[in-house]
Amino acid sequence: MADPRIGMLVNTRKPGALAMARSLIEWGKASGVSFLFPPHEASVLGIQGVDDEEWRRAVSIAVVIGGDGTFLRAARYVLGASISLYGINLGHLGFLASGKAEEAEKDLEAILRGEYSLSSHRVLEGKIRRDGKNIHSLFALNDLVLAKGAMARVMHIEVSLGDKVLNTLPADGIIVSTPTGSTAYALSAGGPIVPPHIPCMIIVPICAHTLYTRPVLAGENDVITLTPKGNHRDLLLTQDGQLGYEILPGDSILISLNGEKAVSVITLPTRNYFDLLQEKLQWGRGIVTFEKE
Template sequence: MGLLVNTRKPGALAMARFLLEWGMSSGVSFILPPHEASVLGIQGVDDDEWRKMVTVAIVIGGDGTFLRAARYVMGAPVSLYGINLGHLGFLASGKAEEAEKDMESILAGEYTLQPHSVLEGEIYRDGKSIHTLFALNDLVLAKGAMARVMHIEVCISGKVLNTIPADGIIVSTPTGSTAYALSAGGPIVPPHIPCTVIIPICAHTLYSRPVLAGEKDVITLTPRGYHR
């Protein structure tokens, strides 16, 4: 079993030490990557070896820690369980006071897996792909520090939806619907619903609304005018 910890939170470090002590008394070994191992003063393994050895990882922190853990295990067959020591707990929903009971349930196989969609984004310039991105929550095209409103053409699987004057566009997974997308007026979508949410940011129009696209749809955002 792996252990990923927000080492900047004293409460998370205390919980990690509690689980390590519980593991020693229960015959359970926790595998730590280099950073956590160094902070907690125990032996760990390198990152690649950790991803090969671990199938279930306990994430101690808040939703931000859970998102960092999701990026860390991207592409590896590692399931994550979060113990929330942050504020929201949408992703890291486990309670600190129930940690020992939850560990026993996981070891006994008494749990269900909840798959979460991941976005894959490609940035194109002059017709060539220059960067690939992956996101558990959302991908955002925004105007940055520029004062002008952007005009963004939105296409869904090759069909033009609209050109939207806005500060930007959020493309969100159901998991991300409770994050930035929610602040921009998007709907809350349960993680098991296979869809992608498109939300304009501060659209300068009376008719622009969030749109649901299919999980497999290819969404293309193209800046027009001054922002090409």
């Protein structure tokens, strides 16, 4: 690849991520690879960057340095552009940012040789309806979560699939997750692990005040409607756990899998989804050992 240009997105609040970025810049100079930076990263690193629109037009592959939170922000930043993301994990679990810092240069060399595959991750589209009108639309790679604030009152949430009411839940909140987000908040709330290639949505109650509530899968063409009942005024809809929107009495949230937008994620042959599950969740380690007879 002649004079390849790769975009770079960095968690600028992490000294380790900035050090990794500077290290890759030096590696790129020696390897003939140019990294392109959007305004914020360029300013923090003290180098020349380009504006957001030019960055999105020029870049086809972007390296994301940080953790899964950084990857989620990067996914929203590139949504709608033809950009594939590769994450280098400097955070905790690293299901999205799956690359290892010590293997970054080797991984980039493999990517430049074309030795990778792409997986398409569907995103949720949420529409907040108020007084019969859509007042806001938002997209989430992991999940949309409707939850109460600091007060300990239980909320009641009517959950519908299409025009059919599924249940009215007394709970602390509810998670609607993509398969990508099934290993995030939904997992800690008791939801199933769903590989990202399975097209569905996952509905997971948070601390439901009933013994019979269980997670439910919805189809890729379903529309989930969440309607808080009563006059509870301390409600928040969060987008990938990073952005929040106030929900008022009488509002509804319509959630579906967007049919046009998706996040393209680079996967290396040596690090597939099921390898990550075994590594990150420690499956099969330290429980039972077998000796050959």
